[in-house]
Amino acid sequence: MTGDPIYTEMIIEYSKHPSNFGEIENPDISRHDSNPLCGDSIDLQIKINENKVSDIKFKGKGCSICIACTSVLTELVKGKDLEEVKKIEKNDVLGELGLEHLIRTSPVRIKCALLSLKALKYGIYSYFIEKMKDEKSAGNLKEEATNLY
Amino acid sequence: MQTAISLETIRKDFPILQRKVRDNKTLVYLDNASTSQKPIQVIDAINDYYKNQNANIHRAVYALAEEATEAYENTRTKIAKFLNVQKREEIIFVRGTTEAINLVAYSWGRQNVNKDDIIVTTEYEHHSNIVPWQLLTKEKGAKLEYIGIDDNGELILDQLDSYLATGKVKLVTFSQMSNVLGTITNTDEIIKRCKKAGVKTLIDGAQSVPHMKVDLSKLGCDFFAFSAHKMLGPTGVGVLWVRKEVLETMQPFHGGGDMIREVHKYETTWNDLPYKFEAGTPNIADVIGFSAAIDYLNKIGMDNIRNHEIELTKYALDKMSKVKGITIYGPKDIAKRGGVISFNFHDVHPHDVATIIDKDGVAVRSGHHCAQVLMERLDVAATNRASFYVYNTKQEIDALIGSLNKVAEVFKL
Numbered sequence: 430m431t432g433d434p435i436y437t438e439m440i441i442e443y444s445k446h447p448s449n450f451g452e453i454e455n456p457d458i459s460r461h462d463s464n465p466l467c468g469d470s471i472d473l474q475i476k477i478n479e480n481k482v483s484d485i486k487f488k489g490k491g492c493s494i495c496i497a498c499t500s501v502l503t504e505l506v507k508g509k510d511l512e513e514v515k516k517i518e519k520n521d522v523l524g525e526l527g528l529e530h531l532i533r534t535s536p537v538r539i540k541c542a543l544l545s546l547k548a549l550k551y552g553i554y555s556y557f558i559e560k561m562k563d564e565k566s567a568g569n570l571k572e573e574a575t576n577l578y
Numbered sequence: 579m580q581t582a583i584s585l586e587t588i589r590k591d592f593p594i595l596q597r598k599v600r601d602n603k604t605l606v607y608l609d610n611a612s613t614s615q616k617p618i619q620v621i622d623a624i625n626d627y628y629k630n631q632n633a634n635i636h637r638a639v640y641a642l643a644e645e646a647t648e649a650y651e652n653t654r655t656k657i658a659k660f661l662n663v664q665k666r667e668e669i670i671f672v673r674g675t676t677e678a679i680n681l682v683a684y685s686w687g688r689q690n691v692n693k694d695d696i697i698v699t700t701e702y703e704h705h706s707n708i709v710p711w712q713l714l715t716k717e718k719g720a721k722l723e724y725i726g727i728d729d730n731g732e733l734i735l736d737q738l739d740s741y742l743a744t745g746k747v748k749l750v751t752f753s754q755m756s757n758v759l760g761t762i763t764n765t766d767e768i769i770k771r772c773k774k775a776g777v778k779t780l781i782d783g784a785q786s787v788p789h790m791k792v793d794l795s796k797l798g799c800d801f802f803a804f805s806a807h808k809m810l811g812p813t814g815v816g817v818l819w820v821r822k823e824v825l826e827t828m829q830p831f832h833g834g835g836d837m838i839r840e841v842h843k844y845e846t847t848w849n850d851l852p853y854k855f856e857a858g859t860p861n862i863a864d865v866i867g868f869s870a871a872i873d874y875l876n877k878i879g880m881d882n883i884r885n886h887e888i889e890l891t892k893y894a895l896d897k898m899s900k901v902k903g904i905t906i907y908g909p910k911d912i913a914k915r916g917g918v919i920s921f922n923f924h925d926v927h928p929h930d931v932a933t934i935i936d937k938d939g940v941a942v943r944s945g946h947h948c949a950q951v952l953m954e955r956l957d958v959a960a961t962n963r964a965s966f967y968v969y970n971t972k973q974e975i976d977a978l979i980g981s982l983n984k985v986a987e988v989f990k991l
Binding site: 433435436441444466467468469470490491492493494495538541 | 926927928929930933934944945946950953959960988989990
């Protein structure tokens with residue numbers, strides 16, 4: 430299986446040893462999401478300090494693509510300002526793992542790859558709307574999440 | 579296969595089995611519990627209808643309409659015979675098992691289920707035999723209860739007794755074969771206990787009718803539902819059978835053309851059974867295709883099909899259980915299970931397993947199989963599922979097992 434476009438060394442490694450796996454006490458954002466067709470299911474938790482992601486963790490059951498992409502996403506997000514986090518796009522996550530091709534090649538597996546990004550966008554949206562009462566900062570995040578895949 | 583027709587001949591009837599997938603790999607189709615492939619006879623019957631007979635049924639008097647009506651109605655008679663039903667008007671054509679169960683929940687359920695009544699289902703039901711009952715019980719303030727499963731994947735019937743003892747159960751609804759575990763339900767025993775308590779029974783036969791002989795005269799249930807597409811027929815056709823005494827008390831499901839006798843501005847009288855429950859132009863072409871599927875199954879013989887699947891399942895269970903790191907769900911006793919094997923491989927997510935073996939052309943289902951209640955009970959997010967049918971071979975099972983080695987390789991297990 431050398432040269433497999435999906436199951437690279439990095440994906441297998443992440444799926445076995447995910448980054449930022451676990452739970453946060455009193456998170457500011459807590460978002461559960463799942464893919465109804467395949468049963469991937471994650472819980473994403475974020476702690477926010479001075480508009481920055483001070484901590485992010487996830488737990489859940491998912492395939493290697495889902496777990497690897499979620500790991501990468503948490504690494505990308507951690508320590509970043511919320512304004513920067515809002516700008517994260519599909520290819521930022523997929524690119525880290527060389528999975529950009531999934532958008533073309535696998536309409537099913539792309540859902541596994543982007544589940545956590547969807548949860549993140551929804552999570553930040555609810556944070557701004559519900560906790561901060563700040564519709565302006567929430568912006569288009571909900572639409573972006575809805576139209577992600 | 580112990581029949582006059584060889585496996586090789588059968589396989590030749592299925593054009594799709596000849597095609598290559600992915601990297602020029604022979605298709606190994608092991609997802610028959612989802613949908614079966616179609617023999618050329620079924621494909622031709624549908625084609626022939628559109629080429630030569632296409633007309634709406636039951637109304638017009640010209641030649642085409644008469645032919646189409648006859649072909650459609652002959653299928654009803656054929657199905658009645660196939661299931662040993664004496665009254666052909668008890669056979670209602672629907673879109674599939676899901677619509678059949680929804681029809682019962684909507685029509686019979688809303689008339690008969692009241693506050694605090696109980697509907698009993700089981701932990702190994704497909705969502706189609708859970709969600710319609712959730713909708714109904716929530717609307718009526720009634721309760722939905724579950725018969726649990728034991729560690730062998732069989733129903734714990736003592737739980738049924740305790741529900742029945744409340745005197746509040748209106749319906750017990752269950753699948754004759756689990757679409758995940760392959761467990762063959764002890765149908766006779768459940769119906770016996772329900773009858774004694776004066777409780778109606780609905781059987782979801784989506785997984786059983788395609789694979790074993792079903793005799794509705796002997797079974798003694800009140801409602802029975804199944805789909806054509808899992809038994810070599812086209813999608814979009816299913817059957818609801820209802821015992822006539824019950825059917826006569828039921829209000830229509832959909833209103834519209836064909837289901838009426840007379841329509842006035844404010845009142846309508848209903849057509850005779852079964853047409854009262856078949857509103858609108860039905861799926862004529864696919865009902866006619868279904869007829870060809872039943873002919874095909876009859877030609878092979880349902881007992882031969884069951885025996886073939888027992889042989890395959892035995893072989894698969896024996897070989898698969900020797901694979902390191904595999905967990906197989908469901909009964910060990912071959913007499914208690916159909917040709918459905920759900921499994922997990924080490925802790926590799928089923929989606930990864932399915933993607934990797936797909937490269938070898940092996941098609942299995944991965945996911946929750948529309949049975950999330952069961953997934954929760956088994957405490958797994960998902961499983962892989964291989965399911966067999968009349969055209970599958972032992973070589974195909976070997977191919978599945980061979981591909982699992984690749985999964986082990988990729989995941990360094």
